């Protein structure tokens with residue numbers, strides 16, 4: 643297995659309270675796979691991405707868990723070793739709202755030089771050559787290298803960032819909402835591009851999105867998150883066309899148009915109960931036990947579903 647997230651829990655500690663952002667997250671990623679992590683705003687997707695690349699800053703804290711890359715626990719590794727040997731080289735990250743993460747006073751090529759230099763890659767000619775190759779891959783003309791970020795459209799900036807994330811040929815790229823700020827046509831182009839990168843380079847991709855409709859174009863596996871928990875994991879096609887968890891059903895049903903924009907709203911403060919299933923106050927199938935304890939995972943038809951309804955299905959099927 644390429645990447646294994648095991649029992650990962652993360653909280654943000656504010657003055658008067660603890661916000662449990664991730665609770666006991668478990669999932670695996672196979673080499674060469676595109677996996678979608680979906681869930682509405684506040685479900686913990688960015689916290690998950692940042693935990694994998696060790697960018698959880700105060701007031702956040704990883705409370706427990708492991709992130710294994712080919713069996714090595716990244717969280718237990720000396721941080722300087724992680725920065726030198728893992729970040730960018732093995733795993734890179736395209737952050738949320740990443741178009742703003744380009745430095746406005748630096749030309750695009752300087753971003754490539756900077757990243758290369760910070761990993762001791764000093765031969766500018768080589769970096770230049772690789773940058774040109776990568777720009778070609780993301781369907782940008784090499785003259786973009788001489789330009790400044792403000793001279794590029796949102797879609798072009800996103801392509802540059804994806805190219806940059808591939809500079810040190812990482813095994814895994816984590817993309818946090820890479821298309822959410824773009825128009826629908828540009829979104830589809832970038833999605834096609836991501837599929838192409840995966841096919842041509844074999845790069846494993848963790849695609850984070852709130853838009854369940856996008857996942858079916860690119861991923862084979864989908865992890866559905868709610869309130870810091872994984873609620874369902876399964877084959878993307880099956881999860882979308884026959885969702886098992888009531889929360890996944892709600893997500894799928896909230897797609898109002900063929901263009902696939904779902905109406906996302908943040909999970910409101912106080913909406914997550916202290917006990918029981920975090921989704922029970924919004925669930926149409928709530929049973930008494932849902933209010934008392936949190937369900938564990940049930941394995942149903944090759945899927946993992948965190949819902950007591952599937953305990954009943956299992957029992958009735960003997």
Ligand SMILES: Nc1ncnc2c1ncn2[C@@H]1O[C@H](COP(=O)(O)OP(=O)(O)OP(=O)(O)O)[C@@H](O)[C@H]1O
Nearest residue numbers: 654661663682683684685686687688689690701852
């Ligand atoms: N720096 C922080 N300080 C305090 N709480 C935080 C911080 N960052 C995130 N949180 C809280 O952690 C929870 C998970 O947030 P996170 O940003 O990981 O969710 P998300 O699914 O990525 O949402 P979005 O799609 O809006 O980015 C939320 O309750 C959020 O308010």
